[in-house]
Amino acid sequence: MRAKSLFLVNQFPLAAALLGCAMSAAGQSGKPPQVNQVGFLPQAAKWASIAVDETLKTDAFEVVNTATGETALQGKLLPAQDWSPGGQRIQLAEFSSLKTPGSYRIRVAGLPESAVFAIGEGAYDAVSQGVMKAYYFARAGMALEAKYAGAYARKAGHPDDKVLVHASAADSKRPSGTRISSPKGWYDSGNYNKSMVSSSIAAGMLLAAYEHFPGVSQALQLQIPEQGSGLPDLLSELAWSLDWMLSMQDPEDGGVYHQLSNLEYGGDEMPDASTEPRYVLQKTTAATLGLAASLAMASRVYAKYEEQRPGYSKQLLDAAQRAFAWAESHPQAIYLRRDDVKTGAYVDDKMSDEFAWAATELFLSTKNPSYRSKLQLEQVNINQPSWRDVSGMVWMSLAQHIDQLSAEDAALVRQTLQSRAQQDMGAWKASAYRLVLPEGVFKGGGTGMVLSEAMLMVAAYRLLPQERTALDVAQSAMDYALGRNPLGMSMVTGFGTHSPLHPHHRPSLADGVEAPVPGFVVGGPNIGQQDKNACPAYPQSPAALAYLDNGCSYSTNQVAIHGNAPMVYLLTALKTLTASSQ
Numbered sequence: 001m002r003a004k005s006l007f008l009v010n011q012f013p014l015a016a017a018l019l020g021c022a023m024s025a026a027g028q029s030g031k032p033p034q035v036n037q038v039g040f041l042p043q044a045a046k047w048a049s050i051a052v053d054e055t056l057k058t059d060a061f062e063v064v065n066t067a068t069g070e071t072a073l074q075g076k077l078l079p080a081q082d083w084s085p086g087g088q089r090i091q092l093a094e095f096s097s098l099k100t101p102g103s104y105r106i107r108v109a110g111l112p113e114s115a116v117f118a119i120g121e122g123a124y125d126a127v128s129q130g131v132m133k134a135y136y137f138a139r140a141g142m143a144l145e146a147k148y149a150g151a152y153a154r155k156a157g158h159p160d161d162k163v164l165v166h167a168s169a170a171d172s173k174r175p176s177g178t179r180i181s182s183p184k185g186w187y188d189s190g191n192y193n194k195s196m197v198s199s200s201i202a203a204g205m206l207l208a209a210y211e212h213f214p215g216v217s218q219a220l221q222l223q224i225p226e227q228g229s230g231l232p233d234l235l236s237e238l239a240w241s242l243d244w245m246l247s248m249q250d251p252e253d254g255g256v257y258h259q260l261s262n263l264e265y266g267g268d269e270m271p272d273a274s275t276e277p278r279y280v281l282q283k284t285t286a287a288t289l290g291l292a293a294s295l296a297m298a299s300r301v302y303a304k305y306e307e308q309r310p311g312y313s314k315q316l317l318d319a320a321q322r323a324f325a326w327a328e329s330h331p332q333a334i335y336l337r338r339d340d341v342k343t344g345a346y347v348d349d350k351m352s353d354e355f356a357w358a359a360t361e362l363f364l365s366t367k368n369p370s371y372r373s374k375l376q377l378e379q380v381n382i383n384q385p386s387w388r389d390v391s392g393m394v395w396m397s398l399a400q401h402i403d404q405l406s407a408e409d410a411a412l413v414r415q416t417l418q419s420r421a422q423q424d425m426g427a428w429k430a431s432a433y434r435l436v437l438p439e440g441v442f443k444g445g446g447t448g449m450v451l452s453e454a455m456l457m458v459a460a461y462r463l464l465p466q467e468r469t470a471l472d473v474a475q476s477a478m479d480y481a482l483g484r485n486p487l488g489m490s491m492v493t494g495f496g497t498h499s500p501l502h503p504h505h506r507p508s509l510a511d512g513v514e515a516p517v518p519g520f521v522v523g524g525p526n527i528g529q530q531d532k533n534a535c536p537a538y539p540q541s542p543a544a545l546a547y548l549d550n551g552c553s554y555s556t557n558q559v560a561i562h563g564n565a566p567m568v569y570l571l572t573a574l575k576t577l578t579a580s581s582q
């Protein structure tokens with residue numbers, strides 16, 4: 001009976017949420033141990049975080065096999081430590097030595113039991129498929145058929161074959177009001193706009209997943225219309241966006257439009273109901289360099305698929321080189337907000353990281369030393385990659401191609417990544433939660449930030465495999481995203497026992513299906529509460545609880561293509577690297 005009800009819990013997140021409440025009401029106080037609710041690969045570091053107070057009378061924990069009811073592992077909680085982001089005292093449970101495949105819960109006497117999680121070689125297979133399949137659900141300009149989309153089938157919207165050139169983007173060859181065609185692409189976030197900077201960083205991270213971990217990436221089966229075309233599914237899905245990006249480049253001068261957008265956010269409607277005029281906005285240095293970098297990467301990856309996409313690799317590289325040339329002659333074309341455009345702006349006024357990333361990828365793809373000479377490597381920061389700061393991509397790509405670098409450059413790459421790893425490993429060990437939280441993590445988009453910081457740890461670990469702790473730090477980032485956080489929630493729709501049910505995502509709000517479209521990573525806690533006038537009250541403090549699972553909450557509960565990409569990368573990395581780690 002017990003095993004059966006637990007099985008049901010695993011299958012139906014909503015029922016699990018209700019059952020969780022009932023269990024708490026039945027006499028258990030306190031919060032359950034927080035754990036990655038999807039699970040672990042057998043060789044992974046495994047931690048649970050337990051918020052404690054003086055009423056807890058034990059420092060013992062058990063890991064219980066849910067199929068047999070037997071205790072698979074007993075251990076002692078580590079001493080309590082304050083963890084200020086959650087306003088909690090935390091005791092950690094480590095159970096890394098449990099490697100036997102199965103389904104488990106953590107039990108601490110006096111507390112509700114943890115969510116169910118799996119240990120097994122396939123523990124991440126479904127979520128890997130899910131977070132990549134989310135891009136299919138984000139496709140603009142295509143009907144999603146039930147055969148591929150199930151209950152989330154929908155009509156096509158936004159064909160974008162007659163897009164207007166906005167006054168901000170007008171020039172003599174394409175005056176204001178000129179119609180151009182810019183179809184395909186992915187909706188950027190919870191609305192129906194298409195953004196170049198978020199598309200380019202998402203593409204860069206997905207291409208990195210493919211280039212660094214080809215085996216696992218090629219094996220990903222997405223059930224999308226292009227399946228069986230001879231291209232791996234990940235590359236078929238990505239091409240939907242790359243084709244759009246190519247169309248955003250002005251053929252006349254090589255500059256790239258910043259956004260393709262409505263002038264105002266529409267309501268909570270399905271794509272086909274959204275019929276306002278669409279515009280391409282101002283050409284910017286950020287958009288142009290983002291395209292240059294990601295298309296230069298793509299030209300390397302698609303070169304192996306000349307038979308499936310004849311001429312594509314060269315087309316991508318030509319576009320990237322023309323874009324870089326435009327940016328060199330327009331080095332500070334920063335996006336300016338206009339009164340008539342009310343949609344998100346993605347303003348970035350620091351271009352040195354974009355120049356460095358584009359020069360890096362063009363150097364690696366063309367081997368032309370002139371691009372290396374434009375890369376002032378010793379001046380490039382290392383930050384977790386985001387749409388605003390792409391510096392981390394420079395170091396990751398150089399690390400991947402370290403055998404092509406001069407001895408001096410190779411040494412600098414090693415030194416930079418090692419130094420970042422030392423910093424993060426130290427912060428991780430010192431953290432009461434065993435978690436590295438990048439600066440600003442609770443000011444919007446924090447889930448993606450935690451995951452993209454972990455991408456740097458993956459790069460460090462691949463260069464320096466003796467630094468096993470760097471891989472454990474990356475695992476902890478995955479744990480945070482999948483439920484080892486003070487909200488006790490997986491931040492990915494449809495995955496984990498408790499996950500967002502009401503993301504700020506127009507199709508999920510408008511499609512009449514109760515469960516949200518699965519596989520989307522939501523932004524996470526945000527003390528800024530920019531949405532407070534649109535939403536019921538929710539906590540502002542402690543920072544790690546400043547979150548609202550409500551469709552109104554664009555500040556905390558919005559999806560974004562650049563939030564999913566580091567999750568795809570990290571799942572692919574962990575699957576590849578954990579099995580062979582010691």
Ligand SMILES: [Ca+2]
Pocket residue numbers: 348349350351352353354388389390
């Ligand atoms: Ca920047």
